[in-house]
Amino acid sequence: MLDCLPITTPRIKLRDGRHLSYKEYGVPKESAKYKIIFVHGFDSVKYYNVIADTASPALIEELGIYIVSFDRPGYGESDSDPKRTLKSMALDTEELADQLGLGSKFYVVGFSMGGQAVWPILKYIPHRLAGATLIAPVVNYWWPNFPSNLSSQEYSKQLVRYKWSLWVVHHLPSLTYWWNTRTWFPPHSVIAHSPDVLSPQDRKLVPVFTRE
Known part of the structure; x- marks a missing residue:
């Protein structure tokens, strides 16, 4: 096309x-x-x-x-x-x-x-x-060279739907496309354009990158 x-x-x-x-x-x-x-x-x-x-x-x-x-x-x-x-x-x-x-x-x-x-x-x-x-x-929370306590700590801070999608990508990668195209599953936060994934500092910067 x-x-x-x-x-x-x-x-x-x-x-x-x-x-x-x-x-x-x-x-x-x-x-x-x-x-x-x-x-x-x-x-x-x-x-x-x-x-x-x-x-x-x-x-x-x-x-x-x-x-x-x-x-x-x-x-x-x-x-x-x-x-x-x-x-x-x-x-x-x-x-x-x-x-x-x-x-x-x-x-x-x-x-x-x-x-x-x-x-x-x-x-x-x-x-x-x-x-x-x-x-x-x-980042990949399963990278072997990351300190396990740091990976676990940061992973625990993520949105529940983000954790689910990451779990699928890591453990069942062949299902990634299928998972993200099913409306009854929680989509990846980025794919869903969810502002909830942003920190307070990032939210203040959004207008800078979305201006005409």
Whole structure:
């Protein structure tokens, strides 16, 4: 269906014929001191770039920051990737950097679920990175290197429906799609756009990110 819609931003053609749509922010990459690839989160697109949205243009200019944000496969104006793997996500990012001429090393920033893409980038192409940052990343409460008391403590603070959906994802991952598409089960708090999942501080910031 994407072919029926007008394409509004530049796209690159990847090694397998797919297209990846992107948007550039900040100073020209030719003169930039810092070249950053920003990876958006769940239920988002390349236009929601928290760095460009929150940093003043004057600061970006002063620091010499160039940022490129792209629609992840299947989002926005990027083609879907039915064969997507963690490694292919890292290679997509590397190919974007190469086709845009970002040089041998660049920075990556993953916001929220975008952090999921940063981990394989760290694993598969660490030699291409000047640095990596996670902003408000989604965590796995079953990560073995997390202190068990900290994981249990934070997990206990989550909404009941959030706990249920996380339990399904961890213990019965094959049922994840089915669970989240049944109206009689409590959906994941993020999928439901529930404000209850936000802290008081986050709720104050919502207008900043939802302004026209």
